[in-house]
Amino acid sequence: MNWGTAMTDDSEKMMDLETFFEAGRKDAPEFSAALMSRIIDDIDSVADQREAPEPVAKGKGLLGRILDGIGGWPAVSGMATAGIVGIVVGISPPEAISEFTSAYVNGTTDLYLVDPYDSFGFESFEG
């Protein structure tokens, strides 16, 4: 090999580079036997995980089945809210509701849910 001071040409340098590459290719490092053991352990552990049976889902109990029947926990929370509102209105009703109910129950004004003077009654008034 000649790498003298006169050598400045790129192609000549590249040619010399090949001797380094050749040395690098021949100087292949050896890995330890432990590496192979570690890799074999990985092969087995990945395969074990893949082959392990899926955990079986437990059957639902009575509560679970009832919940499913009424629409799950969202439905339960809606029902609970409605129940609480009902209790509050019962204990401390808003003014508009209490006026209406007192007039209906104790007042002098007759409130009918059914029209007492239907078409037949009107004719009887008229004679």
Next chain:
Amino acid sequence: MPFDAYADAPDEALLALYANGDRDAARLLMHRLTPRVFRQAFRMLGDKAEAEDVAQEAMLKLWKIAPEWRQDEAKVTTWLYRIVANLCTDRLRKRRGNKSIDEVAEPEDGAASVADQMQQKTRSDALSDALNQLPDRQKQAVVLRHLDELSNPEIAKIMDVGVGAVENLIARGKRALASVLAKRKNELGYSDD
């Protein structure tokens, strides 16, 4: 052990066998691929223990991806080279976070003392030192081309760039290597004749 029966099977077929529960197929694949995976990592990192860790990590990724491997896609070797290249790049970046470029680049003292017994090992070490001074991508391209002896199109697939870019990286890498090694010619014991 059905190693003989599988001797001619392509890597991709062995991987499919492993995905279907055949562990011997994976062992054969390990014997085929680990040496080159390790060599590539060692040439990139220059550290045997680290190269072994990278080799194990790359092979582990291969075992995990086996069930999803599509036979019509990349070759297993190309995929592995890419994984190793990425793992090595990550490690090199972390190293550079701890060391200055100058520290990494500086060749070891004492190289001059072996000037009279220039042997293959010395050249190989000098090459390794010089490679460590290249930017990661240039180093990767040069190692794959000139040490692992892959074709440019294959390197392009591994590095996820065009063939032209690979040629460019290799050319620049080699120029840089030649320049680094030329500076050390006295240490390496080259004479004018």
